[in-house]
Amino acid sequence: EIVLTQSPDFQSVTPKEKVTITCRASQSIGGSLHWYQQKPDQSPKLLIKFASQSISGVPSKFSGSGSGTDFTLTINSPETEDAATYYCHQTSTLPWTFGQGTKVEIK
Amino acid sequence: QVQLQESGPGLVKPSETLSLTCSVSGGSISSTDYYWGWIRQPPGKGLEWIGSIYYSGSTYYNPSLKSPVTISVDTSKNHFSLQLSSVTAADTAVYYCARHTSTWTIDYWGQGALVIVSS
Numbered sequence: 001e002i003v004l005t006q007s008p009d010f011q012s013v014t015p016k017e018k019v020t021i022t023c024r025a026s027q028s029i030g031g032s033l034h035w036y037q038q039k040p041d042q043s044p045k046l047l048i049k050f051a052s053q054s055i056s057g058v059p060s061k062f063s064g065s066g067s068g069t070d071f072t073l074t075i076n077s078p079e080t081e082d083a084a085t086y087y088c089h090q091t092s093t094l095p096w097t098f099g100q101g102t103k104v105e106i107k
Numbered sequence: 108q109v110q111l112q113e114s115g116p117g118l119v120k121p122s123e124t125l126s127l128t129c130s131v132s133g134g135s136i137s138s139t140d141y142y143w144g145w146i147r148q149p150p151g152k153g154l155e156w157i158g159s160i161y162y163s164g165s166t167y168y169n170p171s172l173k174s175p176v177t178i179s180v181d182t183s184k185n186h187f188s189l190q191l192s193s194v195t196a197a198d199t200a201v202y203y204c205a206r207h208t209s210t211w212t213i214d215y216w217g218q219g220a221l222v223i224v225s226s
Binding site for chain 1: 154155156167169170171203210211213214216217219
């Protein structure tokens, strides 16, 4: 199965800083990589699909990039409400897999 | 707006079968545009895809799961179900049902159901 490795596991930033989370796949997955946000005691929410495609209703401060094996989620000017765990997810090859998650704290 | 709601026992004994149902409202489970799936999350841990089903009954399972899995669909009731056999404590998790688009992105999730495996 394809293993997705996220880094870092934890990131603490101030509202003026940019959040950057990377996701590396164990083999090429083209652009079939999606990003989810999960707040405590909530279900995950889709933020970005197919590496860089925006989702209706998701603020433009969230953006994604990458292809092949290396992907990035960026949160510009994060706010306290963006404190959450972020997961990448691949739908290139069955079984579908998720990264281990990156917890983001906004100081 | 599509809504998904998990239901089922919150406590299951080891070696028994875990059964959950996901009721879909605001949309038809018979739509040709979507797949329907189960994902779980052990307490304090990450997400694991269990398996998915198409309205026709075609199924896709994660072979990494140690407990045998069966996913079924009932189009007349607009719901789909999960059965996990011979469960152990390692199957304790929040179980989410979800909708996949035709390209497998998960666009809607249920609120999740905590199932504890314990005697």
